[in-house]
Amino acid sequence: MASVSTNLTSNKFLLDWVAQKVTLCQPDQVVWCDGSEDENKRLTEFAVSKGILAPLNQEKHPGCYLHRSNPNDVARVEHLTFICTPTKEEAGPTNNWKAPDEAYTLLRGLFEGSMKGRTMYVVPYVMGPLGSEHSKIGVELTDSVYVALNMGIMTRMGKPALDMLGASNNFNRGLHCTGDLNPDRRYICHFPQDNAIWSFGSGYGGNALLGKKCLALRIGSYLGNKEEWLAEHMLILGVESPEGQTTYVAAAFPSACGKTNFAMMIPPKRFDGWKVTTVGDDIAWLRVGDDGRLWAVNPENGYFGVAPGTNWQSNPNAMKTIAKNTIFTNVAVTKNNTVWWEGLDGETPDELTDWQGRPWKKGSAEKAAHPNSRFTAPAANNPILSAHVNDPRGVPISAIIFGGRRSNTVPLVMQSFNWAHGVYLGATLASETTAAAAGQQGVVRRDPMAMLPFAGYNMADYFAHWLAMQKRVPYPPKIFMVNWFRKDKNGKFLWPGYGDNMRVLKWIVDRAHGNVGAQESLFGWVPKQGHIDLSGLDIDPAKVDEATSINEGEWKAELENQKAFFDQFGERMPKTLELIRQMLLSRVA
Ligand code: GTP
Ligand code: SPV
Ligand code: MN
Numbered sequence: 001m002a003s004v005s006t007n008l009t010s011n012k013f014l015l016d017w018v019a020q021k022v023t024l025c026q027p028d029q030v031v032w033c034d035g036s037e038d039e040n041k042r043l044t045e046f047a048v049s050k051g052i053l054a055p056l057n058q059e060k061h062p063g064c065y066l067h068r069s070n071p072n073d074v075a076r077v078e079h080l081t082f083i084c085t086p087t088k089e090e091a092g093p094t095n096n097w098k099a100p101d102e103a104y105t106l107l108r109g110l111f112e113g114s115m116k117g118r119t120m121y122v123v124p125y126v127m128g129p130l131g132s133e134h135s136k137i138g139v140e141l142t143d144s145v146y147v148a149l150n151m152g153i154m155t156r157m158g159k160p161a162l163d164m165l166g167a168s169n170n171f172n173r174g175l176h177c178t179g180d181l182n183p184d185r186r187y188i189c190h191f192p193q194d195n196a197i198w199s200f201g202s203g204y205g206g207n208a209l210l211g212k213k214c215l216a217l218r219i220g221s222y223l224g225n226k227e228e229w230l231a232e233h234m235l236i237l238g239v240e241s242p243e244g245q246t247t248y249v250a251a252a253f254p255s256a257c258g259k260t261n262f263a264m265m266i267p268p269k270r271f272d273g274w275k276v277t278t279v280g281d282d283i284a285w286l287r288v289g290d291d292g293r294l295w296a297v298n299p300e301n302g303y304f305g306v307a308p309g310t311n312w313q314s315n316p317n318a319m320k321t322i323a324k325n326t327i328f329t330n331v332a333v334t335k336n337n338t339v340w341w342e343g344l345d346g347e348t349p350d351e352l353t354d355w356q357g358r359p360w361k362k363g364s365a366e367k368a369a370h371p372n373s374r375f376t377a378p379a380a381n382n383p384i385l386s387a388h389v390n391d392p393r394g395v396p397i398s399a400i401i402f403g404g405r406r407s408n409t410v411p412l413v414m415q416s417f418n419w420a421h422g423v424y425l426g427a428t429l430a431s432e433t434t435a436a437a438a439g440q441q442g443v444v445r446r447d448p449m450a451m452l453p454f455a456g457y458n459m460a461d462y463f464a465h466w467l468a469m470q471k472r473v474p475y476p477p478k479i480f481m482v483n484w485f486r487k488d489k490n491g492k493f494l495w496p497g498y499g500d501n502m503r504v505l506k507w508i509v510d511r512a513h514g515n516v517g518a519q520e521s522l523f524g525w526v527p528k529q530g531h532i533d534l535s536g537l538d539i540d541p542a543k544v545d546e547a548t549s550i551n552e553g554e555w556k557a558e559l560e561n562q563k564a565f566f567d568q569f570g571e572r573m574p575k576t577l578e579l580i581r582q583m584l585l586s587r588v589a
Contacts, residue, residue, distance in 0.1 A: 035158020092458030242273030404431030422479025
């Protein structure tokens with residue numbers, strides 16, 4: 001049997017657990033990751049020698065590599081993701097459930113001998129700032145060098161994690177094996193009661209980088225409910241005014257609905273002197289501080305961002321962030337071995353190599369880059385990285401924003417009447433599905449708080465937890481809803497989006513500080529005429545009117561449609577949310 005010995009730790013719980021899993025998976029060797037530069041170099045070279053990574057043009061993309069995943073393994077697989085709580089009720093109607101015994105038996109069968117002829121990487125990592133009481137430690141055992149390298153970018157990985165863990169038994173146990181990538185033998189199983197994750201048969205992103213969606217959101221949300229904090233699918237940004245006052249905002253948008261872009265935004269010229277800084281682009285852990293405010297940390301240390309649509313116009317800070325030391329997954333490459341994707345600046349090249357490594361010609365009906373192609377880039381590359389990303393206390397949140405991708409109905413921005421109504425706005429969030437998950441795209445579905453695929457327990461209990469936070473947060477953030485994606489009758493976006501979202505953010509910040517009035521609509525507070533600053537924006541005012549309009553007919557249908565979603569939770573559903581729905585409906589009935 002491969003030796004598990006290491007001089008990196010003497011933690012008995014960890015060593016015993018690794019030994020157990022070595023017995024199960026039978027790898028040829030075990031490699032403990034220390035997170036050093038040297039190790040990164042060695043693993044990268046190994047990955048290149050095996051064809052798992054290909055060096056990109058090192059002049060144009062220093063330290064950057066391309067990875068092509070199996071074409072059947074390009075996105076999260078929600079139908080193969082399971083919450084394995086003792087009872088089905090604990091997982092709730094919106095999660096797939098397996099009994100823990102059954103799941104362990106099934107997966108043990110798959111893991112048995114699965115790493116024969118392969119290396120097991122032991123990847124210790126911290127989610128959250130080192131030494132912070134908010135942070136959690138995980139260890140992922142994986143046979144994928146791609147996963148180990150990505151975890152090195154996305155988390156605080158290696159020796160610092162083992163040092164922080166010390167002799168403690170309190171760490172998430174993650175077991176991952178690529179297997180033969182047969183979708184019929186692919187399972188992403190979470191065991192919240194055991195603080196464990198077993199993932200088999202996928203090498204892709206959220207299925208395989210266990211610190212991200214599996215630990216930071218699914219297990220995290222379960223722990224949050226127990227420990228009275230919130231694990232959310234939210235970006236965190238700071239807005240600095242010309243006077244030097246910084247306001248922190250957290251925003252939940254579903255997958256591929258604009259979090260990375262919003263978190264890295266550059267305000268338009270009109271907002272000279274205003275600055276946005278990024279704390280996080282995907283996940284927020286929120287806790288009540290001693291001062292009675294809600295404080296947030298970003299558990300991650302890098303960005304696993306959507307490539308298509310990223311360009312020097314839409315997101316210059318992302319372009320700078322991915323300029324070096326970045327892994328690109330499933331993008332296209334040019335003749336010069338530089339990266340390309342749909343929506344990149346400039347002319348489309350006549351010829352490319354597509355994401356599957358096939359020759360591609362301009363005008364082809366197929367996309368050159370996969371719509372869910374991604375970059376993995378270190379947060380440290382981000383030119384507008386907040387000075388507080390490593391602050392163990394996190395940052396105080398003044399506003400929470402919920403937003404979806406809706407062609408109609410939902411206006412550009414709305415503020416909730418109060419906390420419970422804000423929770424209702426989050427709980428009824430709906431969005432058109434995207435390429436971030438396998439399955440049909442562009443279908444409107446309820447995605448409460450952008451957490452539908454990520455809640456590690458019954459969503460009705462999750463709503464109750466959100467409602468109960470009101471009593472625990474004496475100075476709560478104000479809650480808002482936005483929609484950057486409303487379309488006109490020709491199918492064109494009504495709102496320019498990206499940097500111009502600053503115009504909406506400015507109103508939100510002003511509202512959070514009580515610096516500006518608002519108009520009461522039937523469904524929430526909306527900006528008064530002229531309060532969204534449009535100066536310097538070259539756009540037909542009628543478009544903005546349409547983007548901000550509220551159509552009672554559409555809302556009646558929307559409110560009626562929410563009922564079925566609520567009803568599936570039965571008695572477990574908090575009455576407050578259904579009462580708010582009925583009250584709003586009575587206004588248009
Ligand atoms: P995940 O990493 O999957 O959680 O995605 P995300 O929420 O971070 O989304 P991201 O910022 O990567 O944006 C996804 C897609 O939406 C990209 O193709 C963007 O170009 C596009 N997008 C982002 N912001 C806007 C916007 O304000 N308006 C419009 N029209 N599109 C946007
Ligand atoms: C998402 O789908 O919300 C992502 C990408 O951020 S993944 O890590 O694959 O979940
Ligand atoms: Mn995400």
